[in-house]
Amino acid sequence: MRCKKVIEETREILRLLGIDERRLRLKWISASEGMVFAEEIHDFVQQLQTLGLNPLKTDADPILDLPEKKSS
Amino acid sequence: MDPLKHLTQKQIDYCMECGLCTGSCPVSRELSNFSPRQMIKQVLLDLESDLMNGREIWACLSCAACSERCPVEIDFPEFISARRQQARDAGNVPQESHHGVLQTIAGLQTREVNQQRTYWAREAGVFADTGDVFYFVGCLPFFDVTFRYLNLSPLDTARSVLTLLNKMGVEPVISDHERCCGHDALWCGDHSTFRRLAELNLEVIRSSGAKTVVFSCPEGYVTFKKYYPQHVGELPFEVLHMTEFLSRELPNAGVSFQSSSNRTVTYHDPCRLGRLAGVYDPPRQLLESLPDTVLVEMERNRQYALCCGTSAWMECSSCSKAIQVERIEEAGQTGAQTLITACPKCQIHLSCARSAMDSDIEIIDLYAYLAMRLTTE
Amino acid sequence: MTQKTRLTAQAEKTGSVTVIGSGIAGIQAALDVASSGFRVHLVEEKANVGGVMAQLDKTFPTNDCSSCMMGPKIAKLATHPDIEILAYTDVLGLNGEPGRFQVTLKKKARAVDPQKCVACNICAEKCPQKVPDPFNMHLQPRKAIYIPYPQAVPLVYTIDKEHCIYFKKGKCRVCEKVCNNKAILFDQEDEIITLETGALILAGGLELFDARRKQEYGYGRWPNVITSLQYERMLSAAGPFRGRIQRLSDGQRPGRIAWIQCVGSRDSHLGNDYCSSVCCMSATKQAMITREHSLDIDTTIFFIDMRAHGKGFDRFYERSASDNTVRYVRSLISRVVPNPEDDSLCITYCEPDRSLRDETYDMVVLSVGLCPNPSTVQLAKVIGVPLNEQGFIASQPLDIVATAKPGVYVCGGAQGPKDIPDSVQQGSSAAAQATAVLADSRGSLVAVPRSLPQRDVSAEAPSIGVFVCHCGVNIAGVVDVEAVADFARKLSNVTYATHCMFACSTDQLREMQQAISDHQLNRVVVASCTPRTHEPIFRKTLQEAGLNPYLFELANIREHDSWVHQAEPEAATQKAKELVRMSVSRARLLEPLYEGSYEVVQSALVIGGGLAGLSAALSFAQQGFEATLVERTAELGGNARTLAYTEDGSSPARYVQDLIEEVENQPLITVCKEAQVTSTVGSCGDFTSQIADKNGSRSISHGVVVVATGGQEYKPTEYLYGRHPRVVTQKEFEDLLQAAPEKAKQLQHVTMIQCVGSREPEFLYCSRVCCTAAVKNSLQLKTINPDAQISVLYRDIRTFGFKETAYLQARRQGVRFYRFELDRKPEVTRHADTLLVSVFDAQLQTTVQLPSDLVVLSAAIRPRPESRELAETLRLPLDEDGFFMEAHPKLRPLDFAAPGFFLCGLAQGPKFADESISQARGAVSRALAVLSRKKIATDSMINRVDAQLCRACGECEKACCFEAIKVKQVDSGRQQAVVTAAQCTGCGVCNVACPTGAASLAHYKDEQINRMIED
Structure with missing residues (x-):
């Protein structure tokens, strides 16, 4: 499908640019899978915290503060 | 020095409203309210608000067809480039094509990216990290x-x-660390991105130790040759276009080419190589040096060549399409089987238009064509 | 507001239909009737609509969430200008005649004023009286003042007078004290009203069998024995345990769960002979979901026959066994023995090798049967509608939705236990039948939309009003609403910002309109709940205040914020501010949008002249619309011509001959025989098709297409068919019984083999009718020759619903049944001049030899090969078995995904003759939503193409799955992408595909979205 193709191409561009492609995630979630959505986001945020701040960020970028790392 | 003031005084005042510019302009033929002559006049009389706020300022292809004809040598592309910087500061931005992905990539390259973009070279041949000759690849991996x-x-x-x-x-x-040469940023009025890219590229070339930098892309070539010195000073290395390099070195290099059934070709001069950089003969010499090859020129060739219709990944439109269709029909009229392009963007834009047309002509890049014609051992 | 559109004098039929019962069947009937130009009174005895489907967690075979599917239908119901919902209302009586009935209703007093109640829940929170909650199957309590779930329609609370302290003892009245809006009215009285109505549809639904009547299973005595619907509530994420599976005795997770099927069904002992149709699939679904939930819960289903007779069911069942490893045991349970130490349950069952096995389970789910709703039974008696033997409303032969009383129709569970797609189909079918009688009065009682003047804001700078809603405590309990309003006020272009208790309440909406006028606001942002609930109301409010309704933006700070971040009020408040900021950024760039419209060609094209096609064409004519019927062969009637009798005594062969005569004499129908449709272009409401016959080709215009191309009997290659004269199919056997009963009389030993060509790996579907056909033909042979020995070799007997009684009859008359399994099929060999059938009986575990005079094969129903051609011509989808694929297997079984196309009959899947007829009318009902209008409004939130930027590259056309955008030649002679407004759904895929930015989605332009992120 189109979405898959576009995401794949975006991954290639990220690889060329040397940006960790784990920062891009694609997941299909239906409206009734609320828990799946929440878990996926938590998992993604955790992974992003492990990957650390984006090395390409500059001071001019608007900040999206990641929440405090949870102990669980 | 403020380039704007410089231009205003010298370039615009010389205009005598003869209309040759608008008459030569491929965009004016499609967009009835686009007129280089009028734009100059508007600025002259300080009636700039229309120019600053409208779409027309972005419709110019900076192909220099107008400048080529202008009797008083007004550099219209320079004029537009300066005006665009002003327009951008005032919040007027162009319609970026392909969802702005190429502009985003160039923007990211101004930062500390750790690119991995030479994988193709490892499979295609031998290259090094340091040396005398630097092949500046440009945006090809991303276009791919x-x-x-x-x-x-x-x-x-x-x-x-x-x-x-x-x-x-x-x-x-x-090098993995090449940035976009900044051509698009420059021509879209984003001079700060351009400057940053230029600085980073100079650093990359300096640390490679190269004395000569060769470009296959006309835009990279002319940007380094003409515009880098204007913004970041004299360059400490030689800047050559690949056709110049090849036509100089190839005859003595013991490389032979073979015949091909694909022998009748025509050649499209890229605006950036031709009118903006003055390189017309080397590509022709290369083609004519191939055995059994006939080069048939299009009606509008060399400094009169028609632009490929789209510039700097913006404002692609029905106007672009119409120009591209015209050019391909012109190529078809030569009877050639193949249209040779020497610029990746010309190849992309003309191929895009050709896919919607009923045309048999093949569009092949010059270097791919040469490589195709190499003798197989 | 009513408006008479005709000037004829009196004796006119009332242009309305009253639907009694608001389960899925009633809802579908109501929506279809209202969409075709009639007023609907939807009467529901409970306090809110939804029926059983609202209680389900997921539905088979797609495992879609039930409330997700119902939500949009109920939302449409609630906001439809021509549907009046009369909830908490009983029916007292019916007088009059078809077209001019008077129905008497009692609107029961809720003791709550629906105009004032805003469903804030404060009353229920403070109410001291707890009551077992029937919606949650008594698994948890609710209060005496209640709403079954937060999204209920109508969104009004009700006082359960039987349990309310005030109504019982005269004390308390706490709810009245805490209600901010003074909505409690203890002395509200019941109201008796009489409505004039044209027709009645009974859709009163089902009730569960009382499992206490099967004492041996211990329901009601042993805590871990529960019913299927209780388990359903347990599985539901909105249920009493938030989707956590747990034993009722100790709250622990069960390790092993057993399902017992047929509790209260197929049980002559209890007087419920019939099969409840859905429990096999329901248990399969529940077990599958349980396994998906956690692989350390073992699931076992104890059953008699696995009835997977619907579309997609067999695959679902096979998948549950292979992928989810649900265990199936073909043995019913005699009793469940409790283990008092840990409340586990012991089940004994017998294995094929005759040994008995004991197993212990932590929980037992009883798949209880479905019984008629007692109030429907009572109503039927009062108004004189006869019931059938099983106590459900009796259908007329071959007309499932007609009752014996003219003008009164039935659909859904009230007619008999059935699944959701069948209920939906019948709802549509009943709608068509009910309105056919009233066709002349179409449009006479529908609301006329008012046109409101709009202020032109194009010259104004954005002036935004922000309204932050408390939603009682739903938002304000977590988010500091005042702080959000203060924050909003500081954003640029925000002229006015405030906070309010309930933005959706009538008086607040009035204040909003006042604010728009006072501050000359030209954009409105409301920060509250999800757009799904109230966006239409807010848009309407803007319209009434003179603003274009699309200048409205909603920030969801409830579902997206307060409800999911309850533990972090500070972060939630910060998030609410960010959400409001995003909405304000977007609001600045919103533009007014206007709906377009185009004219409808008010006629239909029906493809296929069999039972379904003929019924559809006639139904269109009865509704007053022209229809063209295209039939490929030289004769009308299809398969029905040779279907002499059904298991309930009807004769489709005779019926179809009458039907053909009616159709051929009907002036509104044009019949084209030996003709085919070679192309169809256009969009919903405006199609042009080419019909080719031996005289050439001509084109017709029509508004809708109904596909009824039928099916055919599979010609087997197995079991010596075609190579031995004594091996025949069921259809051939039927012909023999009808045409040559003397020959039939001589048959001594007949063996029937089921599932020939069905339920095989390459054809993994059930042909639905064959078990009943085998039983029917066995009974027919028995009447001719009572001494004939008939053996039926089967894998599962799928005589679902009331057909179960025929199966019982067959067994009583001595027909023998032998079960075989897929990996060991029977063998048919020549034996002298007759045949020998040998079958490994799975129950006896030995081979049985059956000498046979005749072997009858129950051959599968296959789609016609021509269906594939037609599918390509019309670009309609087929499923993996070659039948046409409907838009949604549960909720839209008669629609194609492409608007304006409908389907019915065998082309959709194997079915009975009466089902084909009913479906055909259902398809007509669906089509009427289009045909009954003179114009169709096109959605305004659709894609636009900037002519200048468009290069006609065609990427958009490739990307669009609705065929809504194509490259065409436009007036100037250029090529350009053009949007067909009727087809465009506003999904935006073309925007992604377009390389130049020419395609932009109105209301969701790139700039509008980007600013939300970047600002």
């Missing part, structure tokens, strides 16, 4: 992903260049 949907492989140009260079005994420097 973004324009796959048109069944194009822009990296074939780079592969072909590397093959040719290797065959000549040259192991060029190819």
